[in-house]
Amino acid sequence: MIYLITGGERSGKSSYAQNLALQLSEAPLYVATARKWDSDFQNRIDRHQQERDERWTNIEKEKYVSEIDFTGKVALIDCVTLWLTNFFVDTKNDVSLSLEEAKAEFEKIAKQPHTALIIVTNEIGMGVHAETHIGRKFTELQGWMNQFLAAKADEVVLMVSGIPVTIKGKNSKT
Numbered sequence: 172m173i174y175l176i177t178g179g180e181r182s183g184k185s186s187y188a189q190n191l192a193l194q195l196s197e198a199p200l201y202v203a204t205a206r207k208w209d210s211d212f213q214n215r216i217d218r219h220q221q222e223r224d225e226r227w228t229n230i231e232k233e234k235y236v237s238e239i240d241f242t243g244k245v246a247l248i249d250c251v252t253l254w255l256t257n258f259f260v261d262t263k264n265d266v267s268l269s270l271e272e273a274k275a276e277f278e279k280i281a282k283q284p285h286t287a288l289i290i291v292t293n294e295i296g297m298g299v300h301a302e303t304h305i306g307r308k309f310t311e312l313q314g315w316m317n318q319f320l321a322a323k324a325d326e327v328v329l330m331v332s333g334i335p336v337t338i339k340g341k342n343s344k345t
Contacts, residue, residue: 178330
């Protein structure tokens, strides 16, 4: 089962995803994809870690998430935007190559048996138009990856101001 949780920044995505993971498992995995870019980002990571208790197994994996054995587990991957940033930076902002590598990595994850994946992503294209060329390229990458993930997902939830709106799967009209 694949759940995709999407929405804008501070829309409640991570909280919703964590609650869902705990409904599905007493001992879920939390996969953090962030690179520690600076002290502000480290503070954000610390805050997120404090939100999770001893029930969670925390794993930090910047890119090659498929190296983790998810078989028979519930795993929360947070988040696609930071994960894609790692591909984007490492390919020197090559959108096509980043998308190809991220899709291939996700396909390996999705093939693991008896796994429930909860994936958090951002809808950055719904915000202000990116000011820079690189920002616009990344917005395209994020949008294409979100479409790919949504097509693969069994359930897609859009978070709006802390309210979950199911747009695919259970209780949706799609």
